[in-house]
Amino acid sequence: xxxxxxxxxxxxxxDIELExxxxxxxxxxxxRVGLTGTKKGCDRGQCGACTVLVDGRRINxxxxxxxxxxxxxxxxxxxxxxxxxxxxxxAAFIENDGFQCGYCTPGQIMSAIGLFSExxxxxxxxxxxxxxxxxxxxxxxYAGITEALLDAQTRLSGKE
Amino acid sequence: MADTPIAPAGHVRxxxxxxxxxxxxxxxxxxxxxxxxxxxxxxxxxxxxVYLESGIARGKVISLNTEAALAHPGVVHVxxxxxxxxxxxxxxxxxxxxxxxMEVLQDNRVRYAGQxxxxxxxxxxxxxxxxxxxxxxxxxxxxxxxxxxxxxxYDPEFVTTGTPPARQVGDIxxxxxxxxxxxxxxxxxxxxxxxxxxxxxxIAQWDGDKLTIDMPNQAIGLARAGIATYLGIDPENVTLRSxxxxxxxxxxxxxxxxxxxxxxxxxxxxxxxxxxLRRDQMFGPVQHRSATRxxxxxxxxxxxxILALDHHSLSTTSSFDDWLESAANASLSIYASPAxxxxxxxxxxxxxxxxxxRAPGLASGTAALEVAVDAxxxxxxxxxxxxxxxxxxxxxxxxxxxxxxxxxxECYAEGAARFGWKGRPLEPGQMRDAxxxxxxxxxxxxxxxxxxxxxxxxxxIRSDGSVGAQTSGADMGQGAWTALAQMAAxxxxxxxxEIEFEIGHSGLPDGSVAGGSAHTASAGSxxxxxxxxxxxxxxxxxxxxxxxxxxxxxxxxxxxxxxxxHRVDDPARGETYAEILTRAGIAEVEGQGRGRxxxxxxxxxxxxxxGAVFAEVKIDPDLYxxxxxxxxxxxxxxxxxxxxxxxxxLNGGMIWGLSFxxxxxxxxxxxxxxxxxxxxxxxHVPVLADVPSVESILVEEHDPHANALGIxxxxxxxxxGTVGAIANAVWHATGVRPQRYPxxxxxxxxxxxxxxxx
Numbered sequence: 001x002x003x004x005x006x007x008x009x010x011x012x013x014x015d016i017e018l019e020x021x022x023x024x025x026x027x028x029x030x031x032r033v034g035l036t037g038t039k040k041g042c043d044r045g046q047c048g049a050c051t052v053l054v055d056g057r058r059i060n061x062x063x064x065x066x067x068x069x070x071x072x073x074x075x076x077x078x079x080x081x082x083x084x085x086x087x088x089x090x091a092a093f094i095e096n097d098g099f100q101c102g103y104c105t106p107g108q109i110m111s112a113i114g115l116f117s118e119x120x121x122x123x124x125x126x127x128x129x130x131x132x133x134x135x136x137x138x139x140x141x142y143a144g145i146t147e148a149l150l151d152a153q154t155r156l157s158g159k160e
Numbered sequence: 161m162a163d164t165p166i167a168p169a170g171h172v173r174x175x176x177x178x179x180x181x182x183x184x185x186x187x188x189x190x191x192x193x194x195x196x197x198x199x200x201x202x203x204x205x206x207x208x209x210v211y212l213e214s215g216i217a218r219g220k221v222i223s224l225n226t227e228a229a230l231a232h233p234g235v236v237h238v239x240x241x242x243x244x245x246x247x248x249x250x251x252x253x254x255x256x257x258x259x260x261x262m263e264v265l266q267d268n269r270v271r272y273a274g275q276x277x278x279x280x281x282x283x284x285x286x287x288x289x290x291x292x293x294x295x296x297x298x299x300x301x302x303x304x305x306x307x308x309x310x311x312x313x314y315d316p317e318f319v320t321t322g323t324p325p326a327r328q329v330g331d332i333x334x335x336x337x338x339x340x341x342x343x344x345x346x347x348x349x350x351x352x353x354x355x356x357x358x359x360x361x362x363i364a365q366w367d368g369d370k371l372t373i374d375m376p377n378q379a380i381g382l383a384r385a386g387i388a389t390y391l392g393i394d395p396e397n398v399t400l401r402s403x404x405x406x407x408x409x410x411x412x413x414x415x416x417x418x419x420x421x422x423x424x425x426x427x428x429x430x431x432x433x434x435x436x437l438r439r440d441q442m443f444g445p446v447q448h449r450s451a452t453r454x455x456x457x458x459x460x461x462x463x464x465x466i467l468a469l470d471h472h473s474l475s476t477t478s479s480f481d482d483w484l485e486s487a488a489n490a491s492l493s494i495y496a497s498p499a500x501x502x503x504x505x506x507x508x509x510x511x512x513x514x515x516x517x518r519a520p521g522l523a524s525g526t527a528a529l530e531v532a533v534d535a536x537x538x539x540x541x542x543x544x545x546x547x548x549x550x551x552x553x554x555x556x557x558x559x560x561x562x563x564x565x566x567x568x569x570e571c572y573a574e575g576a577a578r579f580g581w582k583g584r585p586l587e588p589g590q591m592r593d594a595x596x597x598x599x600x601x602x603x604x605x606x607x608x609x610x611x612x613x614x615x616x617x618x619x620x621i622r623s624d625g626s627v628g629a630q631t632s633g634a635d636m637g638q639g640a641w642t643a644l645a646q647m648a649a650x651x652x653x654x655x656x657x658e659i660e661f662e663i664g665h666s667g668l669p670d671g672s673v674a675g676g677s678a679h680t681a682s683a684g685s686x687x688x689x690x691x692x693x694x695x696x697x698x699x700x701x702x703x704x705x706x707x708x709x710x711x712x713x714x715x716x717x718x719x720x721x722x723x724x725x726h727r728v729d730d731p732a733r734g735e736t737y738a739e740i741l742t743r744a745g746i747a748e749v750e751g752q753g754r755g756r757x758x759x760x761x762x763x764x765x766x767x768x769x770x771g772a773v774f775a776e777v778k779i780d781p782d783l784y785x786x787x788x789x790x791x792x793x794x795x796x797x798x799x800x801x802x803x804x805x806x807x808x809x810l811n812g813g814m815i816w817g818l819s820f821x822x823x824x825x826x827x828x829x830x831x832x833x834x835x836x837x838x839x840x841x842x843x844h845v846p847v848l849a850d851v852p853s854v855e856s857i858l859v860e861e862h863d864p865h866a867n868a869l870g871i872x873x874x875x876x877x878x879x880x881g882t883v884g885a886i887a888n889a890v891w892h893a894t895g896v897r898p899q900r901y902p903x904x905x906x907x908x909x910x911x912x913x914x915x916x917x918x
Contacts (some may be wrong), residue, residue, distance in 0.1 A: 019234075022286040030284065036192015036200035039406070042439040046840035049357055062515035079299060086191065094187035097808045100188030101637030103357040103406025126852075131621045133847035136840060138357045138407050139637045140815035142851040143809055 003038065005070040009033060010079025025069055026050045026061040029076060037077040037106050041136070048135030051107040051114070052076050058114025060134075077106035080113065089113055089148075090157035096150030100139035111135045112149055116156060123153055163178045168758040177646035177656040178869075181804035185642040186404070186635070195404050198374040199361045199436050206363070207236055209422050209435040210288040211276040212295050215446060217304035217510040217833025221268045221277050222744070230292040231279055232541025237280040237429050241265045245424050247905065248392025251417070252480075254391040257321070258382050258673075260482040262417035263445065264424065271480050272512050273834040274444020279421045281429060291619065294878070298537025304510045304833025308348070308453050311476060311507035319475070319486040319504050320455075320520060327492060327559060330499030335468040336592075339459035343536045346529040347456075348900035349487075351476070352449040353843060354517055355441060357638075358406020360446050362419040365432035370397045371423065374456075380632040381670035384468070385884030386415055387671050391423060403664035408636035410516035413675050416445050442836035447515035448826060449474040450485035452524050456532035457842035464540035466497040466551050471529065474505045481513035492558030493768060493914050494607050495533065495551045500558065509831045516675065518816055519876035523883065527820060527901060529605040539871040541586060543605050545576060556766030561890035564765035565863035567796035568605070575794035576603075578683075579774035588836060588895035597778040599789075600893025606771030606881030610863075611678045612757040612871035616669035617686035619652055619694040619751040625723060627652050627740035627813040628660030629691055633671030633683040635663060638875050640679060641804035646801055647684035647869075651691020651753070669752075676770070677873025680801055682755045687866055689753025695720045695737075695905020697749040702740045706818055709733040710740075761865040771795035774815060775885040779893045788818050788886055792853040796861035798872035803858055806874045810856035813878015819846050820879060821886035822902050844902075884913050 007028075012023045014033055026043075029035045029052070038061060041049030045063040052061045053075040066122050071104065092098070092159045099105040115131045128149045189195040214221070226238045244265035252261045263275050270277065278295055282288035305311050316325045322861055336342075348681045363374040371393065372627040377383045380400050405412055422435035437446065452473045459468040471491035477486040488502040515524070521765050537547035549572065555562050563725075576582070584593065584601050591599040617631035629648035637639045640663060662668060663918035670691075671683040702710040702725055710718055710733075717728050726734025741749070776790040791814050802807045823844040827837050837843045854880070887898045898910030 019284070020286070022227075022290075023284075027285060031202075035193075036197075039197070039358070040199070040436070041359070041560065042840045043840055044439065044841070046439075047357065056826050069528070071912060081192055086188070090191040097804050098184070098638070099190060099637075100808055100812060101357065101405060101635075102186070102195055103408040105190050106193045112287060129848040129852065134655075135851040136357065136847055138355060138409075139808075139844060139846060140812040140819075140851070141808060142815060142846070142848050143811045143854050146906075158823050 003067055005067055007069065007072060008141040009074045011148055021067045023066050025064040025066045026063055027143050028066040032125060035078050038102055039106055040066060042102065048111055049104045049107040050071060051135065052113055053110060053112040056117060058111050077110060080109065086143060087151040092148040092152035092155060096147035096151055098141055100141050104137045108135045108137065108145060112152060116153065125150065131139065166668055175648045178801045180646065180802065182656060182802055184639065187646055191688060197358060197406055198363060198376050198626040200270065201363050201374045203363065203432040205431045206432050207283065207429065207433050208285040208288045209279055209281050209361065209425060209433050209638055209778045210292045212292040212297065214273055214275040214443055215275050215834065216270055216299045216301040216367065217273040219299050219301040221270060221647045222300050224278055224295045224534045226234060226353060227805040228296065228890040229291040231289045232294055234281060235283040235285040235291040236283065238291065238423065239265060239425055240696050241268050245428055247390045247720045247774065249390060256382055256386040257665045257785040258379055258414045260414055260416065260515065260863050262420065266422050269599055272478060272510050273442060273832065274441060274512065276418055276421060276445060279700055281424055281607040283424055283432060291561040304831065305832050306509055308474065308507065311509040314506045314508065316482065316484050316504055318504040319484040323486055327558065328341035328842065330500040332468045332470060332501045335499040336459045338461065339467050340462040341460040341539050342457065343532060343539050344455065344457040345535055346899060347454050347531055349452045349524045350901060351451045351511065352517060352824045353826050354409040354411040355442055355843065355845065356407030356409055356411065359437040360418065361440060362422045363432060363434045364423040364426040365872065366427050367821040370394050372399045374401050375419060376408065377402045378405065378408045378510065378634050378636060378675050379673040380634065380666050381672065382664045383415050390420060395669050397915065398666060400663065400666040402634060405634060405636035408674065409518045410675060411447050412636065418445055433795060437862055440838040441838060443826060443835040444540055447513060448475060449517035452485055452487045452516040454487055456528050458532055458536045460536060464542055464547055465551055466495055468499040469495065469497040470501045472503045474507055476507045476509050476514065477554060478513040479508045483514050485514065485524050486521035487525035487528065488578065490522050490529050493556055493766065494529065494553065494605055496553040496557055511828065512858055515549045519879040521606060523820060523879040526604065528878040528883050528884035530881060531887050534888040534891065536796050543584065544583060545572060545588065548605060557765055560767040561764065564865035565798065565861050566770055567861040568770040568772065569858050571770055571794040571796050575772040575774050575861055578857060579792040581774060588892050589719060593778060596781060598781050598893040600777050602775045602885045602888030602890040602892055604881035604885030604888065605775045606773055606793065606877050607703065607771050608868050608873065608877035609679055610767040611676045612867055613672035613678050613682040615672040615682040615686040615755040616688040617671065617683065617753045618669050619648060619690035620748050621694045621698055621737045621741065622748040623738055623741035623746060625736065626660065627654055627723065629687050630662045630668045630669035631687055631913055632666060633663045633679060633685050634674035636674060639678065639802060640674065640810055643680050643805055644684050644687055644799045647685035648691050651688040653695055654723050659783045663881040670742060677877065679871055681867050681871040681873065682802065685755030685869055686753045688869065690751045691757065693753055694730050694751030696750065697738050699725055701729045701744050701746065705744065707743060708740065709735060713723055713840055723840060730786055757867050765865045767866050769795065769797035769874065769877045771877055773881040775889040777886060784902060784905045786890060787821055789852055791818065791882065794859050795859040795874065795877060796859040797874050797877065798859050798861055798863040798866055799836065799870040801831050801871065807856045809874045810878045811854045812875060812883045814854055815846055815851055816881025817879040818851065818886060820901055850903050
C-alpha cells in the first residue's frame with residue numbers, strides 16, 4: 001500500500017511517496033531525497049554515523065521508520081552551515097583535526113550540536129566524552145574530536 | 161567537479177609546504193556532507209543488491225527458494241550457483257598481487273559462515289533485503305572447526321605473502337647453555353575484524369564491455385588489473401573512482417567476492433548495481449587479523465643481557481587459502497640478541513581468509529614480545545626502560561645490517577620525560593590514585609617497516625599560471641589529499657593551496673598502494689619529482705630565451721618559488737611560469753615523476769620507523785575494570801610532512817593498540833562456527849569515553865637512506881608497542897601478567913585469586 005508523508009528537511013518541505021512503510025528515515029534521506037551526507041555505518045543504532053536532528057533532538061536515523069516522523073522538522077549535515085559560513089562545530093572539527101576518513105564526521109557533528117543544545121555549553125570534558133560516546137570513530141580521531149568539542153563550545157559561547 | 165574537495169582557508173604556510181601543519185584540504189567537504197563516498201552515487205536505473213550469507217561454516221547449500229524471492233514485488237533477479245555467470249579465470253587463482261581466493265557462487269560448497277550463497281537484485285533496498293530473506297536456505301552441514309583446539313595445524317611454506325615462515329640467527333642452543341635466567345610467556349590474540357566505518361561497497365555499471373566502478377579502494381592500480389583479469393576485459397576498459405575511503409585499514413586493498421558478484425550481476429541484467437555490505441557481513445568475506453597463540457622465550461645472562469630470543473606463533477587461516485599473521489617476526493628487529501629463532505605454524509579453521517590489518521605481523525607480535533620483555537626485566541629486578549636500553553639493538557638483529565636511521569633512544573627519553581616515568585616503583589601493586597584505583601605504568605617499544613613502492617605521478621604548468629598534480633593514490637583518512645598535495649606543491653614551487661590536485665581515480669598515473677605505511681613516501685616522492693620535472697622544463701625554456709631575465713643562468717642558478725623562477729644570485733631578477741610559457745607560445749608543460757628508493761640503500765640498510773609508548777592504567781580494586789588513563793607515544797619516522805596529520809595517525813594507531821589490548825575480539829560459536837558478536841554492540845571498539853588522554857611526540861630524525869626526501873611512515877606504528885605497554889601497565893597495577901587479549905576482568909580476578917593462594 002502506498003504511503004505519503006511530509007518531512008521538512010533543512011527548512012525545505014518534501015512530500016514523499018513510499019510504496020510501503022518499510023524505509024527507514026536514513027534510507028529515505030539517502031536513497032529517495034538524495035541527501036547523502038548522512039552516513040550508514042551499522043544500520044542498527046550502534047555507531048552513530050546516521051545521527052540527525054529530529055525536531056531539534058538527535059536520533060539515529062537508521063532506527064527510525066520514516067513514516068513515524070511524518071510532519072517532523074529534520075536537520076541533516078547539509079543544513080548546518082549558513083551558506084558559505086561553516087557552523088562553529090564544523091569549523092572546530094577542521095581546525096582540531098577531529099576526523100580522518102570523514103565517514104563518521106557528519107554524525108559526530110550532528111551529535112555534538114544535539115548534545116550542546118541538551119546540555120548548554122558546560123565545559124566539562126568528561127561529560128562531553130560520555131555524551132559523544134554513541135558515535136564511533138574507527139580511525140580513532142578521539143583526541144582531535146575532544147579538542148574540537150571544547151573549541152566549539154568556546155566559539156559558541158563567544159557568539160551567544 | 162564533485163570529486164574535487166574545496167580547499168579550506170586558513171592554512172598556515174611559512175616557506176616550504178612540507179613540514180607545515182596544514183588542515184585537511186578536503187576538510188570543508190567532509191564536515192558539510194559534500195565529500196562523495198562510493199555509496200553516495202546514484203546512476204540512472206540503479207538496482208540494489210543484497211547477498212544472502214551462509215548460516216553454516218562448512219558443508220553444502222542444498223536448497224534455495226528462488227521462486228519466493230522472485231515473487232516479492234520489486235525483486236528483479238536472483239543469482240545462485242545454478243545461474244551465476246563465471247569469472248574469466250578461476251576464483252581460486254591469484255593473477256595479481258593482493259588477490260585472495262574468493263566465493264562468487266561457483267558451486268554450492270560452504271567454507272565459512274558469512275560466505276555469500278546468493279545475490280538478490282531489486283528496485284529498492286527494502287525489496288532486495290526481503291528477497292534475500294525469502295530464499296530460506298537449507299544446508300547439509302559438516303562440523304565447524306573453530307578455535308585453537310579444533311583447527312588443523314600445518315607447516316606453512318610462507319607467512320603473509322611470501323615471507324619465509326622461520327628464521328634463525330646465531331646458535332640458539334649454544335647461547336642457552338650460557339644463560340643465567342630464562343623467562344617464557346604464552347600470549348593469545350583473537351580474531352580481529354577491520355570494521356572501517358564505511359562498509360565495503362561497490363556501484364558497478366557497464367557500457368558494452370566498459371566497466372565503471374565506484375568503490376573505496378587502497379590500491380587502484382592493482383584493483384584495476386585484477387578486475388580486468390577476472391572479468392576478461394582490457395584494463396583500459398575499467399574505470400575505478402575512489403576519491404574518499406571511509407577507512408580502510410588493509411581491508412580495502414583487496415577486491416573480494418561480493419564486489420565481483422555485483423560486477424557480474426550488473427553485466428547480467430544490463431543495469432547499474434549497488435551493493436553495500438551490512439555491518440554483520442563485514443565479519444566474513446572481507447578478511448580479518450589471524451588469531452595467534454604465541455610463545456616467547458628469553459634467555460638472559462647474569463646482568464640481564466638477552467642471549468637467546470625464541471618466538472613462535474600459531475596463526476590461524478582459512479581452510480582454503482594461506483595468509484598467516486607473521487607475528488613471530490617481530491622478534492627479528494627490536495632487541496639485540498646473539499641468537500634469535502622465529503617460527504610459525506599454520507592453523508586451518510572454518511572462517512574467511514585473514515589478511516593485512518593495520519600493522520600486520522607487528523601489532524600481534526609486539527603484543528606478545530613486549531610482555532615477555534617486561535617479564536624478563538622484572539626477573540632481573542630492572543626498570544623496564546633500563547632493561548630495554550641495556551638490550552638496545554645498534555644494528556638490525558635479524559640481518560646484521562645498520563639501520564638507515566634509528567632515533568629510538570631519543571624516543572625513550574622524550575616519551576619517558578613527558579609521561580613522568582621517573583620514580584616508577586619496580587614492584588607491582590604499589591600505586592593507588594586519590595580515588596583508590598590500582599594504578600600501573602607500562603612501556604612498550606614500537607616499530608614498523610619503512611617500505612617503498614614504485615609510484616608514478618604527473619604535474620602540469622599552464623600558460624595561464626594554473627598548475628596541478630595528479631596520482632591515483634588513495635586517502636582513507638591518513639591525509640593523502642593534504643600531505644601529498646604539499647609535496648606536489650613543493651616540487652612545483654607553489655603554495656599548496658594554489659595547486660589543483662587530484663587523486664583517487666584509475667585514469668591517473670598509478671600512485672601504488674595506500675598501505676604498508678609507505679604511501680606518503682612513495683606517492684609523495686613521485687609527486688615531488690613530477691612537479692620538479694615540470695619546473696625543469698619551464699626553466700629550460702626561460703634559460704634558452706634571450707628575452708628572459710633567466711637567460712643563461714644555468715639550472716643551478718635558478719630557483720622556483722611562488723609560481724615564479726628567479727636567479728639564485730639575484731632573487732629580484734625573475735619571471736612567472738605564466739610569463740615564460742606565454743612568451744614561448746606554449747600552452748602547458750607536463751612533468752612526469754617516479755618515486756624510487758636507491759637499490760644500494762635498500763640492500764645496505766634496515767629501514768624502520770621507531771617509537772616508545774608509555775601507558776597508565778587505573779583499575780577498580782573490587783571490579784577489576786581497566787581504564788587507560790594516559791597514553792604517551794614518542795615516534796621517530798624520518799621527515800614529517802604534516803605534523804598535525806601525522807599526530808592524528810599516531811594517536812589513532814595508539815588507540816587501535818588500546819582497542820587490541822582491552823576491547824576487540826571476534827567470537828565464533830564453537831558448534832556452528834557462526835560469528836556471535838558480528839555487530840558494533842558486541843564487537844567492541846573504543847568510544848570517546850574510553851580515551852581520556854592520548855598524546856604523540858614527533859621525535860626529530862634525519863634518515864638519509866630511506867629515500868631522497870627522508871620520509872618513512874606513521875600510519876601503523878602507533879599500534880605496535882601500545883598493546884604491550886598497556887598489558888605491562890595492567891601487570892604493574894595488579895601483579896597479574898595477562899596471557900590473552902583482550903584482557904578480561906575474569907583473567908585479572910582469577911590471577912589475583914591465584915596470587916593470593918601463592
